Amino acid sequence: MNKYHGKSTTVLKPRTTKEVSEIVKWCNDRRIGIVPQGGNTGLVGGSVPVKDELILSLANMSKVRAFDDVSGILVADAGCILQSLSDYLAPHNYVFPLDLGAKGSCQVGGNVSTNAGGLRLLRYGSLHGTVLGLEVVLPDGTILDQLTALRKDNTGYDLKQLFIGAEGTLGIVTGVSILTAPAPQALNNVMLALPKFDNVLPLFKEVKRQLSEILSAFEYIDRSVYDLAVKHNQGRALDAEEVEGAECFVLVETSGGNREHDEQKLNNLLESLMEADEPLINTGVLATSPAQFASLWAIREGLTEAVSKEGKAYKYDISVPLQKFQEVLDITREHLKSKGLMREGAVRHVVGYGHVGDGKSGNLHLNVVADAYTPEIEAALEPFVYELVAKYKGSVSAEHGIGVMKTHALQYSKNAVSIDWMKRIKQLFDPKGIMNPGKVLP
Amino acid sequence: MNKYHGKSTTVLKPRTTKEVSEIVKWCNDRRIGIVPQGGNTGLVGGSVPVKDELILSLANMSKVRAFDDVSGILVADAGCILQSLSDYLAPHNYVFPLDLGAKGSCQVGGNVSTNAGGLRLLRYGSLHGTVLGLEVVLPDGTILDQLTALRKDNTGYDLKQLFIGAEGTLGIVTGVSILTAPAPQALNNVMLALPKFDNVLPLFKEVKRQLSEILSAFEYIDRSVYDLAVKHNQGRALDAEEVEGAECFVLVETSGGNREHDEQKLNNLLESLMEADEPLINTGVLATSPAQFASLWAIREGLTEAVSKEGKAYKYDISVPLQKFQEVLDITREHLKSKGLMREGAVRHVVGYGHVGDGKSGNLHLNVVADAYTPEIEAALEPFVYELVAKYKGSVSAEHGIGVMKTHALQYSKNAVSIDWMKRIKQLFDPKGIMNPGKVLP
Ligand SMILES: Cc1cc2nc3c(=O)[nH]c(=O)nc-3n(C[C@H](O)[C@H](O)[C@H](O)COP(=O)(O)OP(=O)(O)OC[C@H]3O[C@@H](n4cnc5c(N)ncnc54)[C@H](O)[C@@H]3O)c2cc1C
Ligand SMILES: Cc1cc2nc3c(=O)[nH]c(=O)nc-3n(C[C@H](O)[C@H](O)[C@H](O)COP(=O)(O)OP(=O)(O)OC[C@H]3O[C@@H](n4cnc5c(N)ncnc54)[C@H](O)[C@@H]3O)c2cc1C
Secondary structure, eight states: OOOOOOOOOOEEOOSSHHHHHHHHHHHHHTTOOEEEESSSOOSSSTTSOSSSOEEEEOTTOOOEEEEETTTTEEEEETTOBHHHHHHHHGGGTEEOSOOOTTTTTOBHHHHHHHTOOOTTHHHHOOHHHHEEEEEEEOTTSOEEEEOOOOSOOOSSOOGGGGGTTOTTSSOEEEEEEEEOEEOOSEEEEEEEEESOGGGHHHHHHHHHHHHGGGEEEEEEEEHHHHHHHHHTTSOOOSOHHHHTTOSEEEEEEEEESOHHHHHHHHHHHHHHHHHSSSOSOSEEEEOOSHHHHHHHHHHHHHHHHHHHHHSEEEEEEEEEEGGGHHHHHHHHHHHHHHTTOBSTTSEEEEEEEEEGGGOSEEEEEEEEEESSOOHHHHHHHTTHHHHHHHHTTOBSOSSSOOTTTSGGGGGGTSOHHHHHHHHHHHHHHOTTOOBSTTSSOO | OOOOOOOOOOEEOOSSHHHHHHHHHHHHHHTOOEEEESSSOOSSSTTSOSSSOEEEEOTTOOOEEEEETTTTEEEEETTOBHHHHHHHHGGGTEEOSOOOTTTTTOBHHHHHHHTOOOTTHHHHOOHHHHEEEEEEEOTTSOEEEEOOOOSOOOSSOOGGGGGTTOTTSSOEEEEEEEEOEEOOSEEEEEEEEESOGGGHHHHHHHHHHHHGGGEEEEEEEEHHHHHHHHHTTSOOOSOHHHHTTOSEEEEEEEEESOHHHHHHHHHHHHHHHHHSSSOSOSEEEEOOSHHHHHHHHHHHHHHHHHHHHHSEEEEEEEEEEGGGHHHHHHHHHHHHHHTTOBSTTSEEEEEEEEEGGGOSEEEEEEEEEESSOOHHHHHHHTTHHHHHHHHTTOBSOSSSOOTTTSGGGGGGTSOHHHHHHHHHHHHHHOTTOOBSTTSSOO
8 A cells, every 4th residue: 555654663573572672672662663673564554663763673583482293382483484394384284374465575473463364264263263372472572372282271351362453552472382283185165256246155055065075265356457457467267258247256265185076076066056947157167177276275375466456456355244335336436436436437347246255244345446536536435435345343354464454434333332441451451551552552 | 959948938920121130129128138030950059049049040030032033043041941942953954052951940040150060061062152142230230231143243241241140159051052062963983982081182183184174072071980880880881802902992973964874974984983093992982873872971971870879979070180180089089098988888989980082171070079078178278289280281170160159269279369350240240249149258
């Protein structure tokens, strides 16, 4: 987005938890603000100073501390880059329970601090479940060592949970203990073309029923963003004629322990879908090679880039009930029309894609693609979109957090009592307000 | 255990969250202590008054509020009994992500408040991951409504996590939103006899590799507790000759979406185990009927009862590294011997069983079976066992919590900084100390 440029010039890169603690204590004594920084890939400006805070980068704390190949429990410095942890695990036949587009730069400490969701959430669940322990330097410099490698430990309050998703406002994560998963032996995927949006939900139910524990992704792609991907050469899953009459697409991925079994399940699924009296899908393409598997994912992963190539995008990463995905797009489009903004020179497309598998309230990436960022469009979109989300009891930030960009929008997803208690927690841990000031809380 | 008998006579059973709020506010204004009570099945005295606190029972709040059969998200009153929620879900083809022996009486609010683990943890993960939202009445009567049914919502601190496992000391859980799982189509199990304890770990690795995502339980049973189960008619999985030479047993369960596939995987596993040059197992019995499936589980589930029938049991529910299970039993036995307590009239058996699948640090149920509870035996066991656990960096309470029974032992699993911060959190939420006084914190 490049919307936020920090002014701070001081970047410290401590090498040990003790050094982090000393820096933090020093700053706390002098009321100097600190911005914890991981890979700086966050999308809401959380790792960027708003005034003249000091940047504390974890980049030099990047060692694996321990790995147990029986349990799959990994203990690592917070500054480890996600990709490097994946690479570390591969020869042990384990995978990190989290994967996302920014894996080459983002750090595990940043992932924890943003409670990153990503592409494996459906399969392995959220970091609140997989993170077993944390080591955190609190705003007064105290080291809170909860770096247990126990999967089960019911001895009092689970304090570490507060730091998962706190975006660095309660302390600095310096170490992470996490349960990794046995590497799947087989990955398969299939791209399905649907005649109408209304079929997505029944399809999701049927796919869950048939694929059960091997289902690892169910991604929704609306027709217009699919077309943008094709236009900007992000790949092409289906022939022109297969695309004809499709209102939207779904990418289904399986990952399991036995290739033969998984393929059979996918084939059975496709057959039963095609042979139904009123088929939920027009057609489906099953990847039959690793190359084809990658090219189906390439489309999904290329959507962001396709949108960027098309124009300036206003991006909303929201949770709304699955049933309402299409409605949100339609209402937003109508609203922009009524303001005279759906036209050349202003907004060109209102498109959507997202993770359906994530529950009743799917995670919808709503992208409004314009020729340029303008105050008119912004005024038309906000708080309009947030109010829409609130109406559906959704979330204004499904994945990316609040950072500095969305503090004003927090109220649309969290009630007054919740915000009040968040403030009390902040006050308890950081009475001087030195830890990532101006972020998360309004 | 029947060790704790409360003295309180006042039991209130509110019907709505608003009533709970009014009662709590009334008590807070008068500094009257409250003990939240669910099904009263907890094993550490947490739901029993220590002085003259009022008991607030959730028994009359037992309605399902909502269920969405596309996402599997269930929203229920805290007083719903676990079994009744399971029954509710069955016709929808979903299962509750938690199962435990007390399911006929325990309540979902009690499960959340104790962060119950139970038999499905290996498969579905902990409540910190599956609980999506909570409604909680805080000690001042405020209703904290975080009853979202969103799987993804990164808008600030995840406050609800604090109440998961807080054993009613921070507030009263009145509503729970939880992600349930598609019902498995097939359940299978197999009982394996191992020549020596040292084979358990390599076996676990091999089983995880071959069964992957369908592995749903891996339960360790030592020889002496198996013999007690047989003696007290809790079942018999193997013939006398099959048992011969076995130092311990392992019960493996699978649950998956396709019976044929799952059986094939289990059969392949057994074959490869038996055909190995140096087999990790002596023998294995695969359940071939629902009745046999149930009878294999009956042994595992009957261990507690077998122990009770044999004598008075000192029970420790600890987490220690898997590799150390046997060592913990041996050291404890030697220690009791050195005190002259391993004899008729005193301690008869030191036995163990537990959930290996729960990570590097398995959950070991260490049972010391004596003829009678005596001060000598107690003095020999405590703090001896806790110190042993601390030496292995384990947990003094893997599953059952701290309650009133283990407040003195908390220090063996939590460092001073952690306990200090737990106290600050308690002080923040409950400055007058009315919520379940005397529990969790020393
Ligand atoms: C191409 C692309 C794809 C993405 N895909 C996804 C996705 O699928 N799902 C998703 O959830 N996000 C996604 N993101 C967003 C982003 O990558 C994640 O939020 C990531 O977890 C941030 O990690 P980071 O190390 O870059 O953190 P940063 O950007 O450096 O920081 C993010 C926040 O965490 C704080 N922080 C960082 N490190 C620490 C620490 N050690 N201790 C305390 N606070 C800390 C910062 O102060 C800041 O508030 C994507 C981003 C890009 C660019
Ligand atoms: C046969 C048997 C088998 C068991 N197996 C397991 C097992 O496998 N795994 C496991 O983890 N546990 C097990 N337990 C322990 C126990 O069943 C669990 O801890 C259960 O979750 C307690 O639920 P409950 O409703 O009975 O809570 P209670 O016993 O009534 O209360 C437990 C604690 O939670 C608090 N509490 C209860 N309800 C609320 C509420 N609504 N809001 C706030 N606080 C509340 C109480 O104050 C108390 O501190 C077993 C117990 C038995 C008797």
